[in-house]
Amino acid sequence: MFQPMAPLITSRLTLRPLDSADWSAIHAFTGDAEVQRYISGAPLSEQDTRDLIEMLRDWxxxxxxxxxxxxxxxTSRNELIGFGGLYWTVSEKRWQAELGYTLHRAWWGQGYATEAGAALLRLGFTNLRLHRIFAECHPDNTASARVMQRLGMTYEGRLREVEWxxxxxxxxxxxxxxxxxWQNLERSRSGGAPSRP
Ligand SMILES: CC(C)(COP(=O)(O)OP(=O)(O)OC[C@H]1O[C@@H](n2cnc3c(N)ncnc32)[C@H](O)[C@@H]1OP(=O)(O)O)[C@@H](O)C(=O)NCCC(=O)NCCS
Structure with a gap:
């Protein structure tokens, strides 16, 4: 039977499972060319956004x-500011997942992607028992690369002409x-044993 994930709580955010009814709040930023620049290269139409959400929910x-x-x-404003998650893009490798995140432009540059990404890494390495989490970004997407670095991820190389x-x-x-x-980082941040959710 389908088991929905419990919400993930951070200091400023509540990460809750994606719902079909979220499409219009999500389209407020997936319809923005600047937000989509390094993801699809063009803004999504309303139908693209609905299809994306339904695909993720099917997955x-x-x-x-x-x-x-x-x-x-x-949390304090009760406003949907972004979305993301963990994805098994290499389906035969259940021990590794890909991390993704996108925020409404109004909320950039305030540490929210790093905060949400940290919660998703914690979920992946504790509840989901993953061994490896990776993320990829366009070479000009400096903000996304900085998020990965701030999350403690290591640069492993440049994949040539891998996305159309x-x-x-x-x-x-x-x-x-x-x-x-990740456990070592947690230990050094907390000054002791890694904390559990
Ligand atoms: C990438 C993205 C999620 C980053 O979100 P964010 O909440 O602004 O990131 P954070 O505030 O946690 O900041 C991370 C770092 O990026 C830097 N940064 C933020 N916006 C930046 C920009 N436009 N250009 C350069 N650096 C930027 C921040 O200063 C910070 O770096 P620092 O630690 O050196 O100060 C957001 O810009 C976004 O939604 N972009 C469009 C969607 C996208 O590209 N998603 C990722 C696909 S791989």
Missing amino acids: EHERPPRARPFVFVH AGGGWWDMLHYAILDHE
Whole structure:
């Protein structure tokens, strides 16, 4: 039977499972060319956004799940400011997942992606017992690369012409973190044993 994930609580955000009704709040930023610049190269139409959400929800309901998508809600304002999650893009490797995140432009540059990303790494390395979590970004997506670095991920190399988007082939920067690296980081941040959810 389908088991929905419990919300993830951070200091400023509540990450709750993605719902079909979230489409219009999500389209408020997936319809923004600046937000989509390094993801699809062009803004999504309303139908693209609805299709994306339904695809992610279908993936979440697969057995085993192919995605664990969440919306990022600003807790004190009760406002949906972004979305992201963990994705099993290499489906035969259940021990590794890809991390993704996107925020409404109004909320950039205030540490929210790092905060949400940290909660998703914690979920991946504790409840989901992953061994490796990776993320990729366009070489010009400095903000996303900084998020990966701030999360403690290691740059592993540049994948050449690996994505087709915006009418051309894109190189992507590949970053990853391993479970024991994350545990060491947690230990050094807390000054003791890694904390459990
Ligand atoms: C990438 C993204 C999620 C970052 O979110 P964010 O909440 O602004 O990130 P944070 O505030 O946690 O900041 C992370 C770092 O990026 C830096 N940064 C933020 N916006 C930046 C920008 N436009 N240009 C350069 N650096 C930027 C921050 O200063 C910070 O770096 P620092 O530690 O050196 O100060 C957000 O810009 C976004 O939604 N972009 C569009 C969607 C996207 O590209 N998603 C990722 C696909 S791989």
